[in-house]
Amino acid sequence: MAKSNHEARRANPVAAETSRIAKPIGRTQTRNGANLGDKSPLLRRVVSIVLAVHLLAIVAEPIRFFTRSSNGRPSAAFEPIRSMLAPYVEIAYLNHGYFFFAPNPGPSHLMDCRLISAGTDQRRLRLPNHKVQWPRLLYHRHFMLAEFLNNLFTIDEPPVDVDPASPIIAQWRRSLTTYRSCLESMQRHLAHKYGSDSATIRRVEHRWPTEYEFFEQKWRIDDERLYWVLPESALSETEKPLPQAAGSPVVQPQNKIELIAPPFQGGTK
Numbered sequence: 001m002a003k004s005n006h007e008a009r010r011a012n013p014v015a016a017e018t019s020r021i022a023k024p025i026g027r028t029q030t031r032n033g034a035n036l037g038d039k040s041p042l043l044r045r046v047v048s049i050v051l052a053v054h055l056l057a058i059v060a061e062p063i064r065f066f067t068r069s070s071n072g073r074p075s076a077a078f079e080p081i082r083s084m085l086a087p088y089v090e091i092a093y094l095n096h097g098y099f100f101f102a103p104n105p106g107p108s109h110l111m112d113c114r115l116i117s118a119g120t121d122q123r124r125l126r127l128p129n130h131k132v133q134w135p136r137l138l139y140h141r142h143f144m145l146a147e148f149l150n151n152l153f154t155i156d157e158p159p160v161d162v163d164p165a166s167p168i169i170a171q172w173r174r175s176l177t178t179y180r181s182c183l184e185s186m187q188r189h190l191a192h193k194y195g196s197d198s199a200t201i202r203r204v205e206h207r208w209p210t211e212y213e214f215f216e217q218k219w220r221i222d223d224e225r226l227y228w229v230l231p232e233s234a235l236s237e238t239e240k241p242l243p244q245a246a247g248s249p250v251v252q253p254q255n256k257i258e259l260i261a262p263p264f265q266g267g268t269k
Contacts, residue, residue: 057085061095107207108143109150111186112229115196123194126204149186150203150230152179157234203230 064082067075074082082089089095115123128142154175162168183201190199205228213219219226 053085053088056081057089057092057094060085060089105208107205109146109230110204110206110227111142111146111149112202112204113190114200114202115190115194116198116200117196123196145186146203149179149182149201150205152182153203153230154179155234156232204228205230 060082063078064074067078111127113125128139130139133139158172159168187199187201207226209219
């Protein structure tokens, strides 16, 4: 028998070597030659449970998002599972921006920047601007900064019908201070970077066209009418947009909000 095996190896050395190093499926060896399959059944069960919980946590947030009702309430069937996984999901930061990648994402926000110097015309640039910002990570960084600034925005008028000594007023003051500090810091950085005396930043919102605007009026996604300079103060009742009937064209009110056409005049250096 030994002679027969030796002759077979000599006749087909490649097949013999493959057969020698092949391992049975499901029995992976460690460096010292021990089989992981020989480990304690309890250890295998623990590893399997940990992996199952981790995989469930990964899909928990997308499932929670896509099973919401039309009014935004979470699914009664899945919410108990998501609540149980909440500590791990939040520690591992698995509940990040699914809204941005959802089938119906909301409007995006940009910064209209004006650079002011004595004796020269104002220069303007839009941030972010994918046409001039490269590599793509640079554009994405400015995109996140614009969204961050907009999320910090706090109206400069205190809440109405609230006791001045209320914690709500204290929270409003803190939020307004944070927003103004961030805005002024960005403006100082722009002035320094582009060598101007001062700089101003206006928040711009870019919304999606409605079905009527896109299919009937043939608006492009970057149509200038979709860009709005957002106000820093509360709008009066006459300045607020009027509700529109379903399927009808959106008529923008004639107010003090200036329309901005992309790209803005000027550009980045």
